[in-house]
Amino acid sequence: MSKYCYDSIRNAVKNDVPIFMTSQTIWGRVDMNVYVTGRDLLNLGVVPLEDMIPETALVKLMWVLGQTRSIDKVHGLMLQPIAGEITERTAITEAA
Amino acid sequence: MGLRVGLEVHRQLDTRHKLFCECPTILSTKPPTLTLERRLRPTQSELGQVDPAALFEFNKGRAINYEADPETACLVELDEEPPHQLDPEAVDIALTISLLLHARPMDEVHVMRKVVIDGSNTTGFQRTAIISLNGKLDVDRKEIPIQQISLEEDAGRKTGENKNTVIFRLDRLGVPLIEIATGPVIKDAQEAGRVALAIGQVLRATKKVKRGLGSIRQDLNVSIEEGALIEIKGVQELDLVSKAVELEVQRQTSLLQIRDELRSRKVKPADLKEDFHELTPLVSRSESKIVQSALKLGGTVQGVKLPGFGGLLKRELMPGIRLGTEIAKRAAYWGRVAGVFHSDELPGYGIGQAEVGAVAKKLECGPSDAFVIIADYKENVLDGLKAVVERAREAIAGVPEETRTANPDGTTYYMRPRPGAARMYPETDVPPVQISSDRIRQIGDNLPRMPEDIAREIGSKYEISPKLAAQLVNSEYLDTFGEIAAIGKDIAPSFVATVLTESMRSLARDQVPVENLDDTHLKEVFRLVAEGKTAKESVLEILKWLATHPTANAASAVDQLNLGMIGRAELKGVISKVLESHRSLVQANGAKALGKMMNLVMAEVRGRADPKLVTELLRTELEPDRG
Ligand SMILES: [Zn+2]
Numbered sequence: 001m002s003k004y005c006y007d008s009i010r011n012a013v014k015n016d017v018p019i020f021m022t023s024q025t026i027w028g029r030v031d032m033n034v035y036v037t038g039r040d041l042l043n044l045g046v047v048p049l050e051d052m053i054p055e056t057a058l059v060k061l062m063w064v065l066g067q068t069r070s071i072d073k074v075h076g077l078m079l080q081p082i083a084g085e086i087t088e089r090t091a092i093t094e095a096a
Numbered sequence: 097m098g099l100r101v102g103l104e105v106h107r108q109l110d111t112r113h114k115l116f117c118e119c120p121t122i123l124s125t126k127p128p129t130l131t132l133e134r135r136l137r138p139t140q141s142e143l144g145q146v147d148p149a150a151l152f153e154f155n156k157g158r159a160i161n162y163e164a165d166p167e168t169a170c171l172v173e174l175d176e177e178p179p180h181q182l183d184p185e186a187v188d189i190a191l192t193i194s195l196l197l198h199a200r201p202m203d204e205v206h207v208m209r210k211v212v213i214d215g216s217n218t219t220g221f222q223r224t225a226i227i228s229l230n231g232k233l234d235v236d237r238k239e240i241p242i243q244q245i246s247l248e249e250d251a252g253r254k255t256g257e258n259k260n261t262v263i264f265r266l267d268r269l270g271v272p273l274i275e276i277a278t279g280p281v282i283k284d285a286q287e288a289g290r291v292a293l294a295i296g297q298v299l300r301a302t303k304k305v306k307r308g309l310g311s312i313r314q315d316l317n318v319s320i321e322e323g324a325l326i327e328i329k330g331v332q333e334l335d336l337v338s339k340a341v342e343l344e345v346q347r348q349t350s351l352l353q354i355r356d357e358l359r360s361r362k363v364k365p366a367d368l369k370e371d372f373h374e375l376t377p378l379v380s381r382s383e384s385k386i387v388q389s390a391l392k393l394g395g396t397v398q399g400v401k402l403p404g405f406g407g408l409l410k411r412e413l414m415p416g417i418r419l420g421t422e423i424a425k426r427a428a429y430w431g432r433v434a435g436v437f438h439s440d441e442l443p444g445y446g447i448g449q450a451e452v453g454a455v456a457k458k459l460e461c462g463p464s465d466a467f468v469i470i471a472d473y474k475e476n477v478l479d480g481l482k483a484v485v486e487r488a489r490e491a492i493a494g495v496p497e498e499t500r501t502a503n504p505d506g507t508t509y510y511m512r513p514r515p516g517a518a519r520m521y522p523e524t525d526v527p528p529v530q531i532s533s534d535r536i537r538q539i540g541d542n543l544p545r546m547p548e549d550i551a552r553e554i555g556s557k558y559e560i561s562p563k564l565a566a567q568l569v570n571s572e573y574l575d576t577f578g579e580i581a582a583i584g585k586d587i588a589p590s591f592v593a594t595v596l597t598e599s600m601r602s603l604a605r606d607q608v609p610v611e612n613l614d615d616t617h618l619k620e621v622f623r624l625v626a627e628g629k630t631a632k633e634s635v636l637e638i639l640k641w642l643a644t645h646p647t648a649n650a651a652s653a654v655d656q657l658n659l660g661m662i663g664r665a666e667l668k669g670v671i672s673k674v675l676e677s678h679r680s681l682v683q684a685n686g687a688k689a690l691g692k693m694m695n696l697v698m699a700e701v702r703g704r705a706d707p708k709l710v711t712e713l714l715r716t717e718l719e720p721d722r723g
Contacts, residue, residue: 029171031178034525088118090171092130092164 431480
């Protein structure tokens, strides 16, 4: 993500537009603390979605926005596991 | 003597999650489902240096096998996923302990990496974070400074090792550890034990620390005047702290005596030369298995003379550990060798008198000299002999600085040289944690009570003696006691307290594995007593059986041991048998024989009868008119 996007992101967050980060990998988890860009985005208000895959995240967000328009509730619901789409541990059996 | 001791107490925290991931903090009892082989590879640091210790480990060429299962490890332990945030529960516990010890919490907690090269961490480093500084603890009216309180991740659990491979189980990797370091102000061995105990009490007051073998590790820093600072790692039991200090004092004192003797013999460091001699032809026909197997693998036997060391290698430094043992351990470490022999233990180990004579002649040893020989691959032999010469030179100077490992009996052996500058650098994958003053205030307002207050309270609440109450608070069973005492008035609190303290200790002394007894076992046993299903007198026997059959329950123990209460009919039989065998006494004394008969009957049934019922039945027999 290039720095020229930062202003747009900042603007979106200011206007209560939810912005999430997912990983393109099938197994694995977003960790935004490891690189500078990740930390910048965290500071801008981007919310990492742990190990949820992007396609699921998109569909889930459509559903969530049908439930609530409160930005805090949107964030909360996106991070709350509903059907195994997000887990706190990445199991070793998947890696092996 | 100028003894100075500092303690580093490590204890596992009983948190829901590990320090940097969401795995549970339990050890697996099942076989691993995944095994990985990895190797440690030293790389240049940011300053372009290669860590010499890492290089040394790398040169050993050992592979590291990691064993894991999905219940107790995730990708974080495998180092395939970055660490998650510092576990907030562990930080809260560490802050609680900090406040109890009057230490000043950091405004911001920074996670650091400490280089660990034995393979016990998949990353090659251990994560550690200072939580607070400058605390204090009063022990017997002396103020013991607490220099630093830190959180650390526990290492992998070593489950096997051979020359080429070392195996670690990853269930323990990442379990939070609290580390508490005192200043080096402790002046004698007993005081070291008391300080360790006092710190243990503060930790237990949080009710958030793990208990049992393996959950506690104490490191000791011990020095005496003219001796050296020795770091002793991994003293697992509290009782062993003072013993380990005593033995270290004994070791350093003996080394100083050896130093004086070497000086009076006018032995100089320069007399000890790296002058190694090939001895293979002289011992190739010996019966020593070590020599034969080394030669079969294409190895060699070489030796070195230690001028002026005659008779000193057999000097005992600690029980079972001689100067020769120390030198052999050093050679084993640096030369990766096992077959080290010294002249004070020969002839022996399959090496005969004639061979010893030939070796001594070849090395030009006189009666006041000693020698060391090593059998292994040539490269290892040379590294080993160099280490022998170096250690012998150090004996002339006195006590070398070392890191040593504690044995279960309190003796120690050479582990590695003391690390120089701390090999620490920042963990950039974990963001620092701000400690707000609100968080500290909240923890400060909810501090757990200290052991002496709890002892006073339970002493008066349950009417047990102050000594027994204090023992209970010091034991692992305080909470269990509360739960058992709640069973009701059919069980005397002082009896329960005695069993949970004195009796458990005496069982442990008799090698009964009391650590297998869990709270459920203990509660069941006392409940059976309260319900009149077994006798007070049978409790120890039941506990002993349960400790060796931990999957069984108390009721089945009572059945197995036949310790159930005796019924009325059977009791009547026992009573008439006892009265019959003391007929003349009964006839002479009548009802006055009641007390004596009571004791005999209770002894006969080993307490397995209700005393009230025994009295009632005896009365009927002794005073027929009343019946
Ligand atoms: Zn994990």
